[in-house]
Amino acid sequence: MGQCYGKTVPTVRDADGVITDVIGDSDHPLQQTPVSSNNLPSVKNTPARSSANSPWPSPYPHGVVGVTPSPARSTPRRFFKRPFPPPSPAKHIKASLAKRFGHAKPPAEGPIPEDETPEPDQSLDKNFGYNKNFGAKFELGKEIGRGHFGHTCHAVGKKGELKDLPVAVKIISKTKTSISSSSTTPRCMR
Ligand SMILES: Nc1ncnc2c1ncn2[C@@H]1O[C@H](COP(=O)(O)OP(=O)(O)OP(=O)(O)O)[C@@H](O)[C@H]1O
CATH class of the missing domain: 3.30.200 (Phosphorylase Kinase; domain 1)
Structure with a gap:
């Protein structure tokens, strides 16, 4: 238990010295994957080069040999370092204030008026002077x-x-x- 046993794959060596794996039993071989003598797949007979008889057609146009060069080579270069620093948001604020008030200087600090034109009988007495008498x-x-x-x-x-x-x-x-x-x-x- 706990041991792994590898399945022995039968191989066949042809006249050129190419060894072919035989997948399946001897009576009904399912697929044959050619390999070279150094146990690497044979480039000469890979499915990519012999797809003419394949039931799954290749997405590449007919007559194209090899792989299309990567489009990454034609990607324009990206400049990560900005030539100029980003504009300061304070400039936009100053511009909006200048547009609103007619000058770039912000309004003087102070209490925000609660009402532009308060009626006399509705205004609040905001003077603190009732502590005496x-x-x-x-x-x-x-x-x-x-x-x-x-x-x-x-x-x-x-x-x-x-x-x-x-x-x-x-x-x-x-x-x-x-x-x-x-x-x-x-x-x-x-
Ligand atoms: N002029 C008024 N007439 C009638 N009731 C008032 C008047 N002013 C205040 N009140 C009553 O007193 C409560 C408290 O008023 P106050 O002005 O202290 O509230 P507030 O503004 O929430 O207080 P604070 O500003 O201290 O947080 C109000 O919720 C209201 O019921």
Whole structure:
């Protein structure tokens, strides 16, 4: 068990000294593969040269002897090293900015305007100045919501243009901002 036994293939030597393998039994030989005396297949009688009588026709046109040269020889040379570096994407960005704004200089950094033409009654008061005298200006009510930076409370104005008007006051924790010195920064939102 576990051993491999090779099958002895009978051979026939012709008058030229060419040895031919005989595949199949002696009564019904299936195929004969000519080999030379050095146990290599005989080039003279290979099937590629004797395909005229083969039931499978050759894909090459008739009369062509040998193998067509490889088309790889006619492949154009590839240059892996680029003569110029690829264009910088920043140039495209600058060009698009120049096309949009009329000059190559990008707009000055700053807060992005939320609304081009805000209506007076819909704009938010973004000034943080209610930490002083906040209790004198607004009557703080119950909490109506919470956000990431703080919570929002209902309030009513006591004086000024917001007198007796309901407002929403967002109280931002001091730990979430660095504007005010107090622990919380009330922010009035209409
Ligand atoms: N003007 C308002 N009127 C009524 N309710 C409001 C008003 N502003 C805020 N709220 C309520 O308070 C909640 C929290 O508001 P807030 O502005 O803190 O939310 P947020 O923008 O998600 O918070 P953050 O910006 O801190 O993440 C809202 O979900 C809303 O229910």
